[in-house]
Amino acid sequence: MNNVINQLRLAIIMLAVFAIFNLVAIYRQIDSMSSDSRIVNYAGIVRGKTQRLMKLELSSQDTGSIISELDQIIKGLIDGDEELKLVNVRDRDFQSNMQKIEQDWDKIKLTLKDLRSNPSDQNQERIIKQSEDYWDLTNATVSSAEDFAKRHVQNSKNLAIILFFANLVVLAAIWKLSQNIKLRLKKTVNILASSSSEISTTLEEQERVASQQATSVNEITTTMDELEASSRQSAEQAKAAVTAAQRALKLTEGGTEAVGETLDGMYTLEDKVGAIAEQIVRLSEQANQIGSISQLVSDLANKTNMLALNSSVEAVRAGEHGKGFSVVANEIRKLADQSQQSADKIGLLVSEIQSAINSTVMVTDEGTKTVTAGVKVAQKTNEAFAGVADAVDKVVLNNQQISLNLKQQVDAIQQVVQAMDTINKGAKETANGINQTKVGTQQLNESALDLKQMV
Structure with missing residues (x-):
């Protein structure tokens, strides 16, 4: 089949190449003839404008533009x-004539220059002779x-x-190629017609098997959906x-923290x-010291009172000279009495x-x-909470492992379900494809018969 396609491509390429070649050749010939016509036309213009130039020069008119134009054309x-x-x-021949024309x-231009400077009869006769x-x-x-334009036309005819x-x-080559293709196509069509019948029979059997597979896969998919x-x-x-379990673990952790805080508080308390007991002991010691000091003050007050009493007696004996001292002694005694009273109160x-x-x-x-x-x-409670937390933590880990295993099972079942669904779709598509292939094979068989009749 590839060889036939290559032959057809070769035929198309040959036609395209010759068509392009013909187009290029014809275009070149047309362009050449167009150029030839312009050359013939401008050669005639040189002839005509030169004669017009002579008439204008003899009538003393301006000819500068005509001379410039003739220079460009030549x-x-x-x-x-x-x-x-x-x-x-x-x-x-043309180039030889053009060289002579240029000379x-x-x-002529030199003669015209002489004629303008000296319009004598001799110069006029000379310019007329050169013009002829x-x-x-x-x-x-x-x-x-x-x-040479005619020769180009003849060359174009020969090329055509x-x-x-x-x-x-x-x-002729393409016709020969088409005959070869016709024979090969006829042989291929016969083989294709025979093969399409066999393929049609095989496809019917495959269609039946694919339908059964689709039914079985559908039942398995339903079961896997329920399991999922x-x-x-x-x-x-x-x-x-x-x-x-995680909530229980959090509560247990909270209880453990509370017990820990209580235990810390108990330790602090x-x-x-203990510190209060020590302070009380020191306070008792200080109170005893205060009692001792109070007793000492009381003894000192008694002695001071006795001394003040003796001083009063001596002041009475002294008479007028002892009045001031008697007043001081009385004041000291009063202070001694007050000190005694204060010491008694302190003792109490x-x-x-x-x-x-x-x-x-x-x-x-x-309290201690x-x-x-x-x-x-609190220590026993803390130990109990630690045991409960450890047990709950193990429960959480076990439940997490169970949940992970179940999730993996669900994922695996989903993958199986997806695979079965894909297989189910594939089985349906296969059945549909076989059906379409069956229809296409029938059409191919019909086309093969039509092509066989055409060939």
């Missing part, structure tokens, strides 16, 4: 000119231009004949259990109670403080025992 006919759309003509034109000779030369040049016969050869729903529900329950207060300290010592001792017992209870 130069363009020899070397080519893009502005005038003139090409360089390679014809030997004679230079002579120039006319004959330009006629010969125009004839040579027409001759050659292209015609070449096209006949190409068409059950596994998903178990996974959700395991996830809920993990959440509840124990330390403070110290007794009361000592009694209160004794009671406080007893209460503090009981209570705090110690509370510390032991």
Whole structure:
């Protein structure tokens, strides 16, 4: 089949190449003839404008623009000119005539220059003689231009004949190629018609098997969907259990922290109670010291009172000279009495403080025992909470593992369901594809029969 396609491509390429070749050749010939017509036209213009130039010069009119135009045309006919759309003509006769025209034109321009400076009869006769000779030369040049234009036309005719016969050869080759393709297609169509019948029979069997597979896969997919729903529900329950266990673990951790804080508080309280006991002991010691000082003050007041009493007796004995001293002695005695009273009050207060300290010592001792017992209870509670937290943590880990396993099972079941769904879709598509292939095979068989009749 590839060989047939390559042969058809070759035929198309050959036709395209010859068509392009014909187009290029014809275009070149048309362009060449167009250039030839411009050359013949401008050669005639040189002839006509030269005669017009002579008439204007003899009538003493301005001829500068005509001379410039003739210079450009003659130069363009020899070397080519893009502005005038003139090409360089390679014809030997034409180029020889154009060289002579250029030389004679230079002579005419010199004669015209002499004529303008000296319009004598001799110069006029000379310019007329040059003009007649120039006319004959330009006629010969125009004839040579027409001759090579005719040769170009004849070449175009010859090229057209050659292209015609070449096209006949190409068409004959293509016809031969088409006959070869026809024979190969006829053979291929026969094989295709036979094979399409066998393929149609095989496709019917495959269609039946694919339908059975699609039914089985559909049933398996339904079962896997139910299993996925059950596994998903178990996974959700395991996830809920993990959440509840995590909440219990958080509560346990909170209780452990609270017990820890209580235990720390109990330790602090124990330390403070011990510190209070020490302060009470020091306070008791200080109270005893105050009592001793108060007793000393009381003794000192008694002695001072006795001294003041003796001083009063001596002041009475002294008479007038002892009155001032008697007043001082009385004041000292009053102070001694007040000191005695204060010392008595202090002694009473110290007794009361000592009694209160004794009671406080007893209460503090009981508080210390209570705090110690509370510390032991808090320690046991902390240990119990630690055990509960460890147990709940293990429950959380186990539930998480169960949830992870169930999630993996759900994912695996989903993948199986997706795979079965893909297989189910593939089985359906296969059945549809087989059906379409069956229809296409029937159409192919019909087309093969039609093609066989055509071939």
